[in-house]
Amino acid sequence: MRYNRVILYLLLAGAALAMLSPILLMLSTSLKTMDEIRNGSLFDLPHAPSFAAWGKAWVGRCTAGECDGMGGYFANSIAIVLPSLFLSIAVGSITGYALSLRQVRYADFLFAAILIGLFIPPQVTLYPMIILVRTLGLFGTTGGVILAHVVWGLAFTTLMFRNFFRSVPADLIKAVRVDGAGFWSSYWYIMLPMSLPVFAVAVILQFTYTWNDFLFGLTFAARDSQPVTVALNNLVGSQFGEQEYNVNMAATMLTALPTVLVYLCSGRLFVRGIAAGAVKG
Amino acid sequence: MRGVHLNRVRKSYGSVTIIDQLDLAIEEGEFLVLLGPSGCGKSTLLNAIAGLEPLSGGSISIQGRDVTALEPDQRDIAMVFQSYALYPTLSVRRNIGFALKMRGTAKADIERKVGEVADLLQITHLLDRKPGQLSGGQQQRVAIGRALVREPSVFLFDEPLSNLDAKLRADMRIELKKLHERLGRTIIYVTHDQIEAMTMATRIVVMNQGRIQQCDRPEVVYGRPANRFVASFVGAPTMNFVEGRFGRAGDHLAVLTAEGVIPLPGLDVALGQAGQPVTLGFRPEHVALAEAEDVTTVTATPLMSEPTGPDMYVLMRFDPARTGVGVGPELTIRVPADAAIARHQPVPLRLDGRRISLFDPQTGQRMN
Amino acid sequence: MRGVHLNRVRKSYGSVTIIDQLDLAIEEGEFLVLLGPSGCGKSTLLNAIAGLEPLSGGSISIQGRDVTALEPDQRDIAMVFQSYALYPTLSVRRNIGFALKMRGTAKADIERKVGEVADLLQITHLLDRKPGQLSGGQQQRVAIGRALVREPSVFLFDEPLSNLDAKLRADMRIELKKLHERLGRTIIYVTHDQIEAMTMATRIVVMNQGRIQQCDRPEVVYGRPANRFVASFVGAPTMNFVEGRFGRAGDHLAVLTAEGVIPLPGLDVALGQAGQPVTLGFRPEHVALAEAEDVTTVTATPLMSEPTGPDMYVLMRFDPARTGVGVGPELTIRVPADAAIARHQPVPLRLDGRRISLFDPQTGQRMN
Amino acid sequence: QTAEVLHWWTSGGESAALATIRAAYTAKGGVWQDTPIAGGGNARAAAVNRMIGGKPPTVFQYSVGLQLLELADQGLLNDIDDVAQVGNWDKALPPLIANISKYKGKYIAAPVNIHGENWMFYNFDALKKAGVEVPKTWADFLAAAPKLKAAGIIPLALGGEPWQERILFNSVLLGVGGREHYAKVYGKLDKAAMGTDTMLDVFKTVAALRPLVDESSPGRKWNETAGMVMKGTAAFQFMGDWAKGEMVAAKLEPGKDIGCALAPAKDTAYIMTVDAFAFSNVKDAPSKGAQTLMATVMMDPATQAAFSKRKGSIPSRLDVPDIGFDSCAKVAINTLKDPATHLVSTGLFGVPSAVSGAIDDAISQFWNNKAMTPEQGRDLFVKAIDRAK
Amino acid sequence: MALPTAVSAYVALIPATTITLVCFYAFIAWTFVISLTRSRLLPRYEFVGFLQYERLFDTARWWQAMQNLAIHGVLFTVGCIVVGYFLAILIDRGVKAEGVFRTIFMLPLSMSFIVTGIIWQWLLNPSFGLQAAVRGLGFEEFAFNWLVRPDRAIFTLAIAGIWQQVGLCMALCLAGLRGVDPNIWKAARVDGIPVWRVYANIITPMLRPVFFTLVVLLSSLVMKAFDLVVALTGGGPGFASDLPARFVVDHILNRQELGLGAAGAFMMLCTVAAVVAPYIYYELSKARRAG
């Protein structure tokens, strides 16, 4: 019994270390100087930890003698992510609710059809998407990016919410009908509040996907409203120029900071939400 | 044509017909209990009345209005579910007021009505809690409050008490009954617990396999079951059955079995032809221990006794040969808790012929 | 020292002590029922006996062996759960045989034993189904089969019937009892349903808040409850209680209440000093309708009657003034199903003084 | 005269170079909106996508070649032939580059510089330590390799990405096959030339190079690889002249602290790759004016000189004097005086990009599959090009 | 059924249906049409029949990518679920500081695939990553050079992918484990069933719906895997670790082989239709049959 506990904690600690060490390595690298990186080992601790690289990353890439700072890009990202999140989760949860209803015919069929969307690499259909967005007059605007996120987030959010609403007791749905609440009012007053735990999960995951997106931001956003991942790419993605790994790492971590914070703060919500039925088949 | 009228109601899922050609007239103010074994179609019927399941055929009218094509909320009904089906995220207050809000009732009116209902059900102090913070009985009351507040002309209950423990169930039973008396509205109540049915109903509908077996006052359903199904379904412990043929024992009609004669003193002698097969049914409490054997008694051996507190049920076996083990069919009788009954000591029993039931073994229909 | 012995058993979660210093000796072959309200610690105690929860103090021995430190599977016990806890993904056959397989029993032996158990429980035809394809009663039987097959010396049951409907519950009750008689093994059975306790137990342990309130044969627990808690917990409808003072009515001891005198004919007169406060308790069936009023009767007004089939329970109110509405405390009495009782028509009642209980209002302990 | 300029020059050196163009442009009264997108592939895709989406950048960096012609063919580009005529580009530019910058006889791109791909960088100390001379032929190189190895030095620093492998391969192709052979193979995609024994020798040489790299080679970035030469853990790297930027960043002077030479070859030649800008089909006068001004500025000899000095390349105009360039660049400028030395890279122009991709695939496959014989490699190469044509 | 509720439900489905029809299926159709043309950089509707497919099937790199897809798909999906499930089990054994472990395991989820690729490229790089570090400790013979071995590079993709997504699997499995009736555990203890057997024979089959969701989510990631390959191996060495998504994107965006890329994309979707769709359908209809 005692041995088992010891082994259990050893395993957990090992796993935690394995999961954490890559991130710690990034952190330590971002605190080194370039010379240290060129000459030392990846696993050495920084001799004199310095946030110089972080400062440089925050200033952003200077191109053609112009520096534009990451701050603005963060704002752009937020301007993209928040409405995208709101819309794609709204659409996903409403769709999920409708598909969970037993009186909706072909619901399973439509659900399967939507699930296929989960498997389409968005790059593959980029051209028609551009044409569509252009036709809607949204190309080169934040609206275009948001639309793309809503489209490509649909399958995922629908999956989450449909599974949750399926687990709502049938009696509850009946009670709602007897009380005279139609689809929308039942959604708004009853189902939406009930699905809050799943919302948390959907928001967290969708936030991660949206925040980390590079392709849509690059393709559909206006020049001055591009998300922070584009700025990050400009910092780290240069192919033929010289590389500053410490800055790269700092910038990478800086960019990932919001999502990391979200996970740090909401791990409990996440598990509870999943337990609430977000992903029960 | 007030009350609820079901007219040749049919309900099938795909090729499986659950309810077929069911007619039922429920008068206004009745407390009608639908009683039947699990899966017999009670909930299906209730859902059909509520409009939650579209009919496959037939029609339903409520208070003289044909509601067959109407949505549940337009049928002037309210429903209480077994699982309560309270809205978990709304406070009790909003749970109760939700239906009114959906109808666009003014805020102040909602507030007032919810208050009244809460008073009536004594849940005023719970109004601001969430359902999750309530005990089972309290949840049940809120569910009833949600139905009450709409002042419907018909209340539908689907096994509302089956999730409660025995004690609470007994209390709620009385409360529901008082409520019915106070409001005077029609109640249709589904249960598979026959105690509930017996104690509350003005009429009981016993269903089996989607068909009505009997529809009558509780005493009648209990005392004069229309067929063997009803007889065996209603009553706990269940009615005793003995297969045999009509015969005689002295002046009395009797049932002859392979093992011996069971006299039925008090029964109308003209009932059956001698030799005709018959199923005799009698309830545990309609058998008495006789002081001594005579032509009106039958001997049985006690096998096991179940004291329930006030009474004792004794499982026995007919034993005309007094072997102490018994050879005949088993039967259960009810005796006072302090009755002196010794295991394997045969005792004489006397059936109360006026209270027994006789069934046609072929059709199962009642004969007397 | 065969059987199960609990010695100063203590169980706490953190700082909350659920069970404190509990002693209990269960003899071999007993059918001991732990009865008590929800949350009183019945399951906790059972789990402690099974070894599923480590004790916080004290010791447990089973068949003379100290098992306090042993794992559940080494304690020679088997357990049946309220939720059945069948392994949902295994067939019935494998559910029953799994424990044997784990002990390395030979394939053929497992097959044989499973077959025997299945025969005994009449579930042979279900052996290849999954639990999800069984009805509640069938699942229950499988769960029992799973316990039986291991031939343990002690069976532990945790509310095994509470998920079943009333009828099935009654049947299973008898089956369990027969099983107990056939096997002769010790059974410890948790329930909060007192009918189960009454009918099956050789002894009942009534628990409340982790303490044993009474431990005795069912008739004693029912007829002579040790304290007010036991009195009110055991029996449905519950015992009637009236607060008052000792007094006299004619030759008899009586209880004087604000509303009048309740004579207790047949009770030992020497019991209490006049004027001393007392709580009178009497069961519904220990009150009889009197033909006429006299010094041994008390008047009450019927408010509502609940026919249960064989009997009728009548809710009344003491009403010495014969107002037809009643002013005193409520009481429930049991009368025959066909008794002529009219609502709001006061009737004289006579209590059976030999069967009533008297409690000290302060301590709640039985006085007679 | 506002011009949005989309480009992929985001690193320090590149960006500093671009700043010279920007300065010249703003000095002439233009307004410069900078849209950097790191990574050539990303930037090109973004430019095309924005043209399809109807909101193109005014000026965008692009590789000259068939892709650009296809864009022109779709009417997505403005020509800048007026500027070219005035600037006399036909004379100033190497003919190969001039041709590829035109669609239907009109200039559609402004090539701002020339990078050379067949450079060889080496570490003086490493060579000295192993007692090795700078190789003149690939045979020399192969002979020197064991000595380097013996001295604990990695003979060949290579980043194992397909394009880096291709640069090495093309250097060998040129070095072993000679410039005429190279021109036949890549210029004309001549199947016969690809099947010759010369080609087999090329593959044999490449195969002989396989064991000369360290095990970490696959997937390594070119600049990390350059770092190996700078540190002296490796002796040679075959890389374009942009590698000088990394050296400058590490405060080493190319030609002085780090050796640079054209890769070993039978005859002198220069594999050119070009950075160019194209002009989207904007219609409004201010934007068109901006495009004209931008083209003029980009092709101005002074701007080109300033630009290339920072970029590590040489001007696309051959009429710019080599004053102030580093010694490596001087070599390049002087080499290109002879038109016979002009060769095209297969990377971004010269061959259709499908072919270029197929070439990369074939080379990479051959390089990484150690079991593949030179014959098989040659067949694969021929087949790949044939299929992609 | 002409109930108002149902009508509103259909109305509510309009956006999703539109998106599905237009952005999923019309786009797929468009991709198919393009795959029948000679398009290079931009769509051009010069039809050439199935020429692009012939070229595609004649391309070694494509087959390598498809083979890698199968390998990666199995390794990543199975690996993720197995490791995630294992971690969930560890956490579910009633450990202290559960929240800390859970958060740590889920932290990588917050990273993008690009970042994941970058980190692991460093870690797995033989000359300054793990291998170098272990050798630095004195184990000169230690070799962990999968990143640069053509026959092993595809495994590194799975390693990095698992590292990133295992938190999700852990969370889902944990939720599933928490949903198991605690009495099952008690019953198993009374029956004397060893813990591992309970997991193997009883709990695991019960978590089937969770695994279903995971398989769907993870295999969708496999299909779309692009960023991770680009950042981690660049498809190399050679194209030993190439995946169809990268193949397609590379041909469409970098190689002006729109037609060929479209053919590849369409083949990918056919693979989905052939492998994943039946599975989804099976599970859905099973769930429906179960009520």
Ligand SMILES: Nc1ncnc2c1ncn2[C@@H]1O[C@H](COP(=O)(O)OP(=O)(O)OP(=O)(O)O)[C@@H](O)[C@H]1O
């Ligand atoms: N949606 C459905 N599709 C097919 N069959 C159904 C459906 N709903 C119910 N049934 C079947 O109809 C029959 C009657 O079900 P119903 O729920 O009305 O029974 P019940 O009398 O309420 O039983 P219980 O006492 O268990 O609640 C059952 O056999 C059930 O299997």
Ligand SMILES: Nc1ncnc2c1ncn2[C@@H]1O[C@H](COP(=O)(O)OP(=O)(O)OP(=O)(O)O)[C@@H](O)[C@H]1O
């Ligand atoms: N793991 C635990 N931690 C803290 N308290 C607990 C735990 N398990 C049970 N309890 C508390 O112990 C008390 C007794 O619980 P137990 O389950 O034994 O009651 P019970 O008599 O079986 O009730 P029921 O009839 O509802 O099953 C309850 O108040 C319960 O809240």
Ligand SMILES: [Mg+2]
């Ligand atoms: Mg039902």
Ligand SMILES: [Mg+2]
């Ligand atoms: Mg319990």
